Amino acid sequence: MALSAVAAAAPAVGAEPDAAPERTSPEKSARPAAAEPVSIDADGPVALTGRTKDGATLEEARINVWARPNQDVLAKVRKGDTVPRFHVPQDAVTVEGDEFAVVLKSGELGKKYVGKGGIVQLEVEIYDPSRNRVAFTSASVRSIRPGGENALRWADPVGTPADTPRPPTTAKPEPVLLGVELTEAPAAMGRTAARSGGSGPLCYNQELLGTKDVWADIGETYPVDDGGGGMKFTDEATASYEVAAKFSQWEQSGSQTFTAGQEFEWPAWGVAAGAEANKPRKYQVEVRYQHLKCRQPGVPPGSGEYEIWEPTRHTGSNRTVVVPRPPWIGATHGNCGTVSSPLWNKTAESGGSESVAWEGKSGILGANFGIGIDLTVKREWSSSSTLMYKMSEGANWLCGLEDKPGLASKVGQYSKVVPKSCSFKLPNATVVDTKAPPENTFLNYAKTTPNGWTGGDSTYSTRLPDGRILWMFSDTFLGPLKANGTRPTDAPLVNQSFVIQNGNSLSTVTGGTPGNPQAIRPATAANQWYWLGDGMMGEVDGQQQLQIILHRWARSGDGAWDIYLQGIEVSTFDPNNLKQPVKTEVLPGYAVIQWGSAILPASQSGDGYTYIYGVLDSATNKSMRVARVKGSDISKVDKWMYLNTDRQAWMTEELQSTNVLTGVANEYSVTKWNNEFVLISQDSTLAFSNKIGIWASCSPHGGFKHSEFFYSMPETGLFGSYGDPNIFAYNAHAHPVLASGSRWTLSYNVNSFDNTVGPDSAHYRDPGIYKPRFVSFDLTPATAAMSEKSAAADPGLRLPSGGDIPCTICTGVPR
Numbered sequence: 001m002a003l004s005a006v007a008a009a010a011p012a013v014g015a016e017p018d019a020a021p022e023r024t025s026p027e028k029s030a031r032p033a034a035a036e037p038v039s040i041d042a043d044g045p046v047a048l049t050g051r052t053k054d055g056a057t058l059e060e061a062r063i064n065v066w067a068r069p070n071q072d073v074l075a076k077v078r079k080g081d082t083v084p085r086f087h088v089p090q091d092a093v094t095v096e097g098d099e100f101a102v103v104l105k106s107g108e109l110g111k112k113y114v115g116k117g118g119i120v121q122l123e124v125e126i127y128d129p130s131r132n133r134v135a136f137t138s139a140s141v142r143s144i145r146p147g148g149e150n151a152l153r154w155a156d157p158v159g160t161p162a163d164t165p166r167p168p169t170t171a172k173p174e175p176v177l178l179g180v181e182l183t184e185a186p187a188a189m190g191r192t193a194a195r196s197g198g199s200g201p202l203c204y205n206q207e208l209l210g211t212k213d214v215w216a217d218i219g220e221t222y223p224v225d226d227g228g229g230g231m232k233f234t235d236e237a238t239a240s241y242e243v244a245a246k247f248s249q250w251e252q253s254g255s256q257t258f259t260a261g262q263e264f265e266w267p268a269w270g271v272a273a274g275a276e277a278n279k280p281r282k283y284q285v286e287v288r289y290q291h292l293k294c295r296q297p298g299v300p301p302g303s304g305e306y307e308i309w310e311p312t313r314h315t316g317s318n319r320t321v322v323v324p325r326p327p328w329i330g331a332t333h334g335n336c337g338t339v340s341s342p343l344w345n346k347t348a349e350s351g352g353s354e355s356v357a358w359e360g361k362s363g364i365l366g367a368n369f370g371i372g373i374d375l376t377v378k379r380e381w382s383s384s385s386t387l388m389y390k391m392s393e394g395a396n397w398l399c400g401l402e403d404k405p406g407l408a409s410k411v412g413q414y415s416k417v418v419p420k421s422c423s424f425k426l427p428n429a430t431v432v433d434t435k436a437p438p439e440n441t442f443l444n445y446a447k448t449t450p451n452g453w454t455g456g457d458s459t460y461s462t463r464l465p466d467g468r469i470l471w472m473f474s475d476t477f478l479g480p481l482k483a484n485g486t487r488p489t490d491a492p493l494v495n496q497s498f499v500i501q502n503g504n505s506l507s508t509v510t511g512g513t514p515g516n517p518q519a520i521r522p523a524t525a526a527n528q529w530y531w532l533g534d535g536m537m538g539e540v541d542g543q544q545q546l547q548i549i550l551h552r553w554a555r556s557g558d559g560a561w562d563i564y565l566q567g568i569e570v571s572t573f574d575p576n577n578l579k580q581p582v583k584t585e586v587l588p589g590y591a592v593i594q595w596g597s598a599i600l601p602a603s604q605s606g607d608g609y610t611y612i613y614g615v616l617d618s619a620t621n622k623s624m625r626v627a628r629v630k631g632s633d634i635s636k637v638d639k640w641m642y643l644n645t646d647r648q649a650w651m652t653e654e655l656q657s658t659n660v661l662t663g664v665a666n667e668y669s670v671t672k673w674n675n676e677f678v679l680i681s682q683d684s685t686l687a688f689s690n691k692i693g694i695w696a697s698c699s700p701h702g703g704f705k706h707s708e709f710f711y712s713m714p715e716t717g718l719f720g721s722y723g724d725p726n727i728f729a730y731n732a733h734a735h736p737v738l739a740s741g742s743r744w745t746l747s748y749n750v751n752s753f754d755n756t757v758g759p760d761s762a763h764y765r766d767p768g769i770y771k772p773r774f775v776s777f778d779l780t781p782a783t784a785a786m787s788e789k790s791a792a793a794d795p796g797l798r799l800p801s802g803g804d805i806p807c808t809i810c811t812g813v814p815r
Helices: 187-194 441-449
Strands: 003-005 045-052 063-065 094-096 100-102 119-128 133-144 153-155 178-179 206-220 230-235 238-246 250-259 263-266 281-295 307-322 336-338 344-346 358-364 376-378 385-390 397-400 411-416 421-434 453-456 460-463 468-475 476-478 498-502 504-508 530-540 543-557 563-573 582-587 594-600 609-616 623-630 641-644 649-650 668-673 676-682 691-698 703-711 727-734 741-753 772-789
Touching: 003 772, 045 153, 045 281, 063 094, 063 691, 119 358, 119 582, 133 178, 133 238, 133 307, 153 358, 206 238, 206 376, 206 411, 238 543, 250 307, 250 376, 250 385, 250 703, 263 281, 263 460, 307 385, 336 411, 336 530, 385 411, 397 649, 421 676, 421 691, 421 703, 441 498, 441 504, 460 530, 468 530, 543 594, 563 594, 609 668, 703 727
Parallel strands: 003 250, 045 178, 133 250, 530 594, 594 668, 668 727
Antiparallel strands: 003 178, 045 100, 063 119, 094 100, 119 133, 133 153, 206 281, 206 358, 230 263, 230 385, 238 250, 238 307, 238 376, 281 307, 336 397, 344 385, 358 376, 397 411, 411 649, 421 772, 453 476, 460 468, 468 498, 498 504, 530 543, 543 563, 563 582, 594 609, 609 623, 623 641, 641 649, 668 676, 676 691, 676 727, 691 703, 727 741, 741 772
16 A cells, blocks of 8 residues: 655675774665656656555556645644645556556646745555556655755755765765555555546545544664763754555555754753763654544545545753663674764765764654554754764764765764783782781671671771771671570571771671661562672762662572572662661663672772672582673662673673683672782582682773782581581681782682571581681782783683582571
């Protein structure tokens, strides 16, 4: 039934990633050839051409063409009125076989049928009585005189922006070409056509049934990181909006084009840009559609009528809508390039009419009309119809959909990882001492506290603004202990606690009350709880605030290991009141990665980003993942970017992250050391390994090289210091708050698989098991230097693994 503009084939997507050009030049690349023009040699300026898609002849068809009135005239038409249209003379339509051409001569149309920018909106109705098949469509044409010629020519207004200079060498514009697809006409329509004598139009009169204002997409930007995206669609800018027509059912039926007629602009940066400038968003303008009914005079209702929804003008309203980021951005680096300037504009100069036009296949939702089909919006690039990106070090590339950005229909910003060549020395740990401070401080505190900390795991640390050290624990036993040093079986156990260290003095912070202590972040549902990850002092709205990553866990069965990760949250605390968070932000995603294994603050990273490390859990060979956020506020969870080592880029979706290093534990640390970054972790290439190792890189986000396993935790297994096969150790990480020069301190946790409650159970018989151990050592550079590209992913050690062994996820005391 529909007539639609013949679409050009999409150009090739370009080279593979390793052939990526380092530029975004407007240099032309091979463009797709347009569909072959019709072979009709009509006498006069041809405005519109077409051919049947199936090759069927139009020799016996009757073709009627109208010019619609301009926007000013249409605005005055009221419900029930007949729309005034100019019926193009029949002798202006030439038919040869399956093709037709329509001639419009200069001065033939009155001013009321010519819109701003010389645009004329045409409607075409084709009826073939020999086959009782029918079609309706509409298209817009613009009158131009290319290259200074005096002869009038017509062209697609979307392909010939009024504000784009066209040099004399430009090839003459071709008239609009339509593909014609006729559909079987309803029986009543055939009878009506027969009564009209076979020559008159079916749409003799066009009655206005009503209007509808709908939102239409006219573009989108996809900024990343600290970049920004904006758009301008002003005055002379043109866009075409698809038409829908119904004979037996609604179908897309051509389009109409008109200018913006007013200023629509969304800045990419600055105060006027607003909070959404650095979010993926689409730009929408409101378009007024007319609901029309076509009929012949004197014909009873329902006999040969058909309906049309046709766009008429912009209402002046606009908005933006935040949208998901599409996967094509950066899928092939052949369509990408670096941008060295702080601002990039897609204008006539960087693409213009040479660029593939922007197109939104579902730019107008059919639900707006209740017609069951979506309508397409198409817009050309010009100096009045452009987009812009604010570039930065964290948003340093642009990628086009089908071609390089200056020539593509759609452009997205990309955060490319630039490999950093460097020379560094691997660190060695020497002069290793056990029972380092503050191990005894915690042991002595546990013996005497009436209701404070007597054991816990995770053992993260940060320094509060007043200089005190904050220790952060997951599952925590509270006092008092018995006089004989054992733990009472009714000892409280909370899922998180804080311990504040002031010199050799410790104090405990929990939620709830002393008589009824609770976790600082209590569960919100049954069989659910929170364990914590790393924390840091962040800058939130100009204030120093404590920020901690929390993991929400839930039970999937009755077994000790029947647990699963439900979600990740960032909780922000006022350092003067640590009993409960002032706000909590939930990380968007699927809780696949356990984020918060470690945090490297922006003050230490050297590039203005805070790095958040995570782990893809497994029984052995656990893998590091890396995310980052600009600045020192990790609660901006919608700003987190995730490292994809395959694409060598920072991505916006957690599921797009890839492994950076294999062999780390669920908790570890990444710490700045000289001009390098040191990773300390328990080995996970073997389940419940007792080894602690060191890796190093000159980058905080990759290229970690293994130096050595320098410490074996002595407590574990049957042959360990406890002589107990149930004892295991886990989650080693360094504590920068305890470092002094080259002297570093790490902690690790010790636990037991005996999770029963009773006087003879491990944690009640010997409260000393479930406490952190502290180890100090000198960190010194090795003699040989390494030269590496830091962006490369290191597979880590891949030693033979054991069988199906439960994961060692911050187990605490499983209950």
